[in-house]
Amino acid sequence: MLQTALHYSHTLLKEILQPGDIAVDATMGNGFDTLFMAELVGKTGHVYSFDVQEQALNTTQEKLLEADLSTRAHLYLQGHETIGMILPRETPIKAAVFNLGYLPKSDKSIITLPTTTKIAMDEILLRLAPRGRLILVAYYGHVGGVEELTMVRDYCERLPQEQFSVLNYQFINQKNQPPILFCIERKKN
Numbered sequence: 001m002l003q004t005a006l007h008y009s010h011t012l013l014k015e016i017l018q019p020g021d022i023a024v025d026a027t028m029g030n031g032f033d034t035l036f037m038a039e040l041v042g043k044t045g046h047v048y049s050f051d052v053q054e055q056a057l058n059t060t061q062e063k064l065l066e067a068d069l070s071t072r073a074h075l076y077l078q079g080h081e082t083i084g085m086i087l088p089r090e091t092p093i094k095a096a097v098f099n100l101g102y103l104p105k106s107d108k109s110i111i112t113l114p115t116t117t118k119i120a121m122d123e124i125l126l127r128l129a130p131r132g133r134l135i136l137v138a139y140y141g142h143v144g145g146v147e148e149l150t151m152v153r154d155y156c157e158r159l160p161q162e163q164f165s166v167l168n169y170q171f172i173n174q175k176n177q178p179p180i181l182f183c184i185e186r187k188k189n
């Protein structure tokens with residue numbers, strides 16, 4: 001059976017993340033991606049996770065503690081647009097993931113925004129390791145969602161093919177705006 005965009009994002013992460021790697025969860029939310037990547041990077045790797053909502057941090061922290069993985073992640077109560085202030089330029093990010101939109105069952109007015117998402121994408125690409133992947137799963141059914149989706153699509157289409165391969169994964173015959181996945185992979189130097 002074909003995988004949903006969300007499931008496929010985990011397949012794409014699992015294919016590349018290995019013990020010792022550095023990963024970024026740019027939209028922590030309920031912590032599913034942080035937990036998933038904390039398992040994959042092992043004891044020697046690390047996950048840097050961002051969200052602007054305290055609830056997201058608390059839920060993610062609980063999940064990590066339950067799984068005894070809390071030492072593998074740093075959780076930041078700040079926007080992903082500040083990644084450049086947290087991770088030095090030479091940090092080799094092996095994988096980064098965004099789930100664009102709002103946190104389900106939470107305040108629907110707190111959404112990711114094109115301007116800050118773009119800043120974070122720029123900062124991550126500056127640090128993306130060879131064969132590293134930047135994955136975005138865009139939910140766009142809410143007000144402002146289409147603008148952000150358009151920004152991400154345009155951004156991806158403009159990336160030079162000599163340096164990056166870009167994948168777009170979506171179901172084109174489904175109702176209710178199913179999420180659309182983009183995966184940017186840096187080519188080997």
Ligand SMILES: C[S@@+](CC[C@H](N)C(=O)[O-])C[C@H]1O[C@@H](n2cnc3c(N)ncnc32)[C@H](O)[C@@H]1O
Pocket residue numbers: 026027028029030031032033034050051052053056078079080081098099100101102103104110111112113116139
């Ligand atoms: C679709 S949810 C993420 C779901 C998450 N991946 C999970 O596993 O549950 C989007 C999240 O982005 C967060 N967000 C909004 N603006 C942000 C920003 N500038 N930086 C980081 N996170 C942001 C929201 O608070 C929300 O929790």
